[in-house]
Structures are given as C-alpha cells and as structure tokens.
Amino acid sequence: MITDQQEITTLDEIAAPVEDHESYFQLVWRRFRRNKVSIVGALMVLTLVFLAIFADFFSPTPISQIDLDNSFIPPQQVHFIDHEGNFHIRPFVYNYTYTLDPTTFRVSWVEDTSKAYEIQFFVQGSEYKLFGLIPSNLHLFGVEEGGTIYLLGTDKLGRDLWGKACEAGRISLSMSLFGAIISVVLGSVLGVASGYYGGWIDNALQRFTEFVAAFPNLPLWMALAALVPKTADSFTVFVLMACIFALLSWTTLAREVRSKVLSLRETDFILAAKEMGASDARIIFRHLYPNTLSHIIVILTLTVPGVILAESFLSFLGIGITEPLISWGLMMRNTQDIQTLGQNAWILAPIFFMVSAVLGFNFLGDGLRDAADPYAAQ
C-alpha cells in the first residue's frame, strides 16, 4: 500500500507540467496588434460599420426626411466664438437664411447671427426604430427646436448629407461584404476541388479560372448591371448586384487556395487521415478548410474594397443600386451635373466615406495577411 502511494506521487512528479501555450488565434492577434497601420484600418472599418448600423442615432435629423425648403444648404460651421467675439464653452451653430441676389438671381445662404443654437449631446429627437425593431428617439447630438444642424450640408432634396452618408454605408458595406462572401465561397470551393482532386479536374478548372480572370471586369460588370431590370424590387437588385460582382472576383482566391491545398495535400497529417480511411469530404472539410481559412479571410477583406469601388461607380452611373436604396456612389449622382457641382461643392462629401472604407479594408487586409501566418519568421 505504501509503495503504491509512493509510486503515484512520483508519477505525478515526473509528468511534465502542462506548458502554457498560445493558440493559433492568440498568435495571430499578437502579431496583428503589433502592426499599427492595420489597427488603424480596423478602427476605420469599425467606425464606418457603427455609423452605418446606428445611422439614426448619429444623424440629428430623420435620415429620410425630405425638406425642399432646405435644398443645397452648405455645411454649417460649428462656432465657439459668436459674432460679438464672446467665447462659448458649448459649441453652437447659426442657422442659414436664404437670400436671392437681385440682379443675378443666384441663391446664396448667409449665417443668421441673431440666434445661436447650442449643440447638445444625447438629445431626444425624432422617433426611429433601432435595428428596425426597438423604438427610440435618442440622438448623439442635436440643436433645440427651430435650429438646423447640417454638418456636411444638404443635397438637392434637403436631406442631411451626414445622416444620409451614414445610412448609405449600410448598403455599400453590406453589399460589398455580401458580394465578397459569395465570391470567396465560389473561389474556395473551386480552389479546393482543383487542388485536391488534381488531374483533369484541376486542368479544366485552371483553364476556366484563367478565362474568367482574363475577362475585362469593369465593362462586363457594367453590361450585366445594365441588364438588371429597372422594375425589380430593391431586394432583388441588391442580391443580383452582389452576385454580379462575385461572378468575376473569385479568381485570385481560387488560385491561392489551390496552391495552398496543393502543398497541404502531401503533408503527413493529410496522408495519415487518408490512410485511416477518411472520406474525401472529411479530409476537405475537417482538415483542408480549417488550414486555408486564414487565407480565405485575408482575401475576403481584400476583395471588399474592389467591390466598394465598382459598386460606387455603377451606382454613380445609374446602372447599379437605385432609389429607394442608397449607397455612397448613388449619393454622388448629383455631381454629374457640373453646374450643380460648381455651386454646391460639398456634395462631394461621400468621397470621404468611400476612401475611408477602401483604405480601411486595405490596411486591415494587409495586416491580416502578415498575421495569418504567425509561425513564419519575420
């Protein structure tokens, strides 16, 4: 009995203590965190996503409110010092009043300095439904009754460009993400099939990939988008457009996944799984997919900006997203008229959102690409 007891304690002693080891995702996160640029990119993307989801909260005026009296108001300046030179702790805005030049009939807006409207935060304002469900009337900022606050000015129909741009992010971001996901699914299925089965399947799929990659993206996107019937409802247009973008952007991913699978196919653990009689499906979904997943996520991130750019261009031309949906490109549509643009230069504001989105996703993707392979030496 005593010896038994002793043996057990010694066994306990000789068993190697469990080492703390970091999981794959901890390693990825550690490497990602070190890259300042990709952190900035991630923050840009997150900000835009937040602005889009809570557009009603961030917009002081109801986002779909049409107010023809306030069409093309220039961005209202936030003041700290009033026209008499007094400093205010709380920032305020002046309303714009409309004047017509008696000789040229040119519209111009001048600040009405008779009354300052202080900007208040977390104010109760117009009713909206958060996520389309939860009724709320809280807004991040606003001014008291009678004042207006258009930080980026208004468009032709008197809609607040700031609120509108936040809302447009919903479609621009979700469509590009949706399109990128479809293209990633398509690309990874074809890539894995091509790399895993090899032989004539690989050959045929590779020729097909080459063919699609050789196609001029933009003209074909334009042609296909123009074929989407004008009478289709918003949801159909959304899905069709996403599919059109996905149709041509899966080729890079298919190639990368294929080469990754090709190198994995000969590794010991795959051979072991095969020897143990695992089915093709099990090998593909249990072993190959998880190992290519990080690359797939990287490409997903890097596909999004391309779709954002293409979508904005098509919507700008009027063959992409159409009203009542709104995207950043569609918001730019008024700038097609050079005269309107010349008098109301602030309607270029959505460019800022598009650039932030594209830049953010590119930075994020580049950072993820470096981090996705944490075992490689730097």
Place this chain on the structure above:
Amino acid sequence: MLSYILRRVIIAFFMLIGIGVVSFIVIKLPPGDFASRYQAYLLGRGSSQEDAMRAAQIVREQYGLDQPLPVQFYEWVKGMVTEGKFGYSLAYRTDVGELIADRLPKTLIIAILSHIISTVVGVSLGIFVATRKYGFWDNFFAILSSVLTSIPRFSLAIIILFIMVFQWHQPSMVSFFSPQYVVAPWSLDRVIDMLRHIWPVLFIAGLGGVARNMRVMRGNLLDVLGAQYVQTARSKGLTENRVVVRHAVPNALHTLVAYQGTVLPYMMQGELEVAIILGLPTLGPLLYESLVNQDIYISGSLLLIYGALILLGNLLADIYLSILDPRIRYS
C-alpha cells in the same frame, strides 16, 4: 520556344472565342430581339404599324435573327471578321464597326500612353524607394500610393474636372483638342494641346499602374539586392549606384514584364471610368451610352473588343518574357 509561343497563341484563340460567346450572350440576354427593338424604335419615330413590321421583318432576315442561336453567332463572327460589320446601332444609325474604328485608336493612344508613363514613373519610384528601405521617402510613397489608389477613380475625375472648370477656367473640356487644332495637321503645338486635354485620364488611369509598378519593383529589387552576386559586385568595390543600375535593376525587371499584361486591363478600365466623366470620345462613353440606351450591338461588340485587347496584351507580355528571360520553362 516556338512551340511555347504557338501554344499561347492557340490558347488565346480559344479564349477569344469564349469572350465572343459571352459578348454574344450579353447581346441576346435582354428580352426581345434586335428586330423588335427596331420596330419599337420606328414606331416611336412615327412610322405606321405595317411599315414598322415590314422593316423589322427585313432586319430580321438581314441579320438572320430567325436562325438558331449557333448560326447567328457564326454569322455575327463572320460579319466581323470578313466585312468588319459588328451590327447596327440604333442611336448612331450606322454600323458599330465604324464607331469602333473611329474611337478605338483614341482609346489605344490613351491606354498605351498611360501604360508607358506608369511603367517609367512606377519603376523609377520603385528603384528610388527600394534603395531607401524603411526610410522617410519609402514610407511617404507607400502611404501616398495607398491613399491615392483608394479614391474611386470616377470621383478623382470629378474633382479634377471641378478644378479645371471652376479654378482654371479651362474652356472646351470634352474633346481631344481645342477647336483651332481639331483639323490642323500634327505639330508639336497640337500634341501639347492634346496632352492638355487628356492629362486627367493619363493621370488617373496611370495612377494605379504607378502604385502597382512601384510596389512590385520595390519588392523585386529588395530581393535581388539581397542576392549573393550583388554582394560580390559590392565587394569588388563598385559604387552603390553602379551595383544597383548595372547589376540589380535588370534582374528585377523580369517579373515586372510578366505582369505588364495585367496592367493593360487596369489602364483600359481606368480610361473607361475617367473618359465617361470627362466625355472624351473614346470607347468608354460609347459603352456607357449603349448600355443606357440598350443599344445592344455596341455593348456586345465593345465587350468583345475590350476582351480581345486584354488578351492581346497578355499574349504579347508572355511572348516578350519568353524571349527576354531564358529561365522560363516552356512546359
């Protein structure tokens, strides 16, 4: 090597047929055929019902629209190859081939000019930043290129247009030449005048190419600069300039050539985007107009032309590379 080139040509030929099929599908996809659209067009212009019907029937026979689809495809291709007939444009009331013949050279001038500029500028910048790895200029150009390429090309064009019209008050924007030079014979002044009109396109279309060429050249050159023979060259006592220019750069250029074929589509798409905004008489605005007007023969033919040009670019890059770099295997 000959057999390699021959194989590339054959593959390119089959791809061209594939692109033709896709373009043809785009022509056929809208509901109703060309003849019924022609009929509607004639009715819209005030023809009587019977006249329009008869005219549509004539068109239907002339274009073989009552034939099965494969035959139609064959006829369409045959028309293009043997007679240069691409189909009839309702908006321009002429054969699409003439429109293309008029505008294709202008598109090519822009695409090739911006290609050359982007290669020269991009490669020079790549060499410049690679020899200053992680230095101020390296970071500066890295950030600048990612910001500039993140601006949608069409909005960059709008901004430039805005500046040209409202700040510089440049008249006659939407053409290749100022009025006094339109019919003038070629001269230095005329070329300068043309550049004054098309520089936004060259700039914007070239921008992405510059950024990509710079990145690739920088990466290649850094790889090569780490190679042993470069070290040998340095230890021989050569100046750093000579090491880079004479030994490193030529070897770093190879990979750049390989991917020049993919730069051309990029240029053409940039040209497409900017030319639509500026209204230059190139293929881009023609494609856009035809899509809006549902002038299907133009859209289909232009798709084909774009595809063929890109294919040609890839093919030339492949062949050129096989001549330039003996290390390429022809299997």
